Amino acid sequence: MSTYLKVGKFRILANGIKSGGNVASYFCLSDGSVLHAVAGQRDAQQFLQEMRWASETRKAAQTQAANLRAGTLDMKKYVSFVRKAHGERFHAEHSSVFGDRDTIPVQMPQLATPQAKTHWLLARQPLGRLETIYPIVWRQVLNEELSALPVEK
Numbered sequence: 001m002s003t004y005l006k007v008g009k010f011r012i013l014a015n016g017i018k019s020g021g022n023v024a025s026y027f028c029l030s031d032g033s034v035l036h037a038v039a040g041q042r043d044a045q046q047f048l049q050e051m052r053w054a055s056e057t058r059k060a061a062q063t064q065a066a067n068l069r070a071g072t073l074d075m076k077k078y079v080s081f082v083r084k085a086h087g088e089r090f091h092a093e094h095s096s097v098f099g100d101r102d103t104i105p106v107q108m109p110q111l112a113t114p115q116a117k118t119h120w121l122l123a124r125q126p127l128g129r130l131e132t133i134y135p136i137v138w139r140q141v142l143n144e145e146l147s148a149l150p151v152e153k
Helices: 044-065 075-094 114-124 130-141
Strands: 024-028 034-039
Touching: 024 044, 024 130, 034 044, 034 114, 034 130, 044 075, 075 114, 114 130
Parallel strands: none
Antiparallel strands: 024 034
């Protein structure tokens, strides 16, 4: 299933061009928990890479957490795998020479890229609920203002 939600301000000019606004995409599980997020615009190839990463991470987490004999999923193991995957991506994208690469900073690093900040957030709050994650991405990662105002024409 797919959906969208307008949460920011933008206008549609007379020539049909959109002015302002930003975009964030979320890859969620069926219960609304965020497996992965992409902050900002991406071209089709980049978006496909992020989608594949989300899919492969989900499959690997399921494999790590599955108890085939009992037919159950250990959610602690699942969450731990997702946390580690985002932590690895955070360190790969942030490339900080300071700190332990096995730990995630307590505070969001302000000098990191938007995508590194998003991985930081999802390492700190793996499988957080969409309604909790999207305002943080919108305000603190993309530096946008949340708005329920209709689109201006």
